[in-house]
Amino acid sequence: MAGSRDVKRRIKSVENTRQITRTMELVATSKLKRATDRVHAARPYADALAEIVSGLYSPGLSEQYPILRRPAEVKRAAVLLLTANRGLCGGFNSNLIKQARNLMEHLRGQGVETELHIAGKKAVAYFRFRGEEMMTKRVDIGDLPSVDDAESLVAPIRDRFERGEIDAVYLVSSKFVSAMSTPPHTRDLLPIQGDAKAAAADSFIVSPNGDMILERLLPAYVRNAVYTALVENAAAEQGARRSAMKSATDNAGDVLEHLTRTYNRARQAQITQEIAEIVGGSAALE
Amino acid sequence: MASLNVRVVSPERIVFQGEASAVVAPAWDGQVGILPGHAPLLALVGVGELSVDRPGGGSASFQVAGGVLKVERDTVTVLTEYAGDEPPAEIPASAIVDPEDVEG
Structure with a gap:
């Protein structure tokens, strides 16, 4: 018949x-394991760095360091969007793209100019199709992002902020809550949101001096925020793919x-x- | 005898964590030795060898470059840009301090 x-x-x-x-599910599961280990391994540095920076930070410093400047009015903002290079991971990429688009529409609605910086083949392809201009197009960051990847990604944006060409930088990436829950998330990368705790640095012997330490730690702080986001995003991608x-x-x-x-x-x-x-x-x- | 609680952390992982009787670290202006009871210290880290003496004898050492070192209540935290067995291929910019820039 x-x-x-x-x-x-x-x-x-x-x-x-x-x-x-x-x-593919099994492959994603094993990659997820490695990626999650990296997320956990990156936390001690991030926590310790945040503690030292907030110990040295005081609101008065913003005049001294371009990286700490707080523009009274935001005229131009950068959106740094991290997505995956590969598909077949459910709504992972499209949720991130949607989050970034909503953010940009919201900013434009307030009369803020926007510029796009993208890491991840999926978002690059999407915005190219839409005819949207992209200032950064990175498709070379793989499953195991390194600190160097984060530095080379964020350095030009940080420089633009310091030169006053942009007044704010938003980072759109997936938050790795668990393998099952990886919601898209927007973070304020710059200006640095310092919590002005009582400066604990007074009782310390500081060598050579607080200014020079801050001068080196602040860029590292920004870079590390991006590194953490890259690592979390990579883990979130595998989690989404596995589901x-x-x-x-x-x-x-x-x-x-x-x-x-x-x-x-x-x-x-x-x-x-x-x-x-x-x-x-x-x-x-x- | 009092001992130090040491943590050496690079952005990617914890390189070392444990007890120590003494630590010799490369600060920006030369080696610093740290023994239990050291005053609170916050110093930039240069490039060089970090060695940790274990309480029972023996020691561990790593090559580090850049970052910052913090000593507080017998807890030593070394946040470094690079840590490994080999010296770094490229010295991070933050590990270089020009003494001319330092005031006073």
């Missing part, structure tokens, strides 16, 4: 698909069950029909 052969072919094809999605591939595998299972049932029914109907024909034939002979 023609129908049952078609069903059989589809069963084969869905089985192949399920095989592939299951493999997407898991549901694709489960879904393929459901489809297979349905198709197998259809096939068996068709086969049974065929056999029944053949028997009926034989019985009918022999009855006609008597």
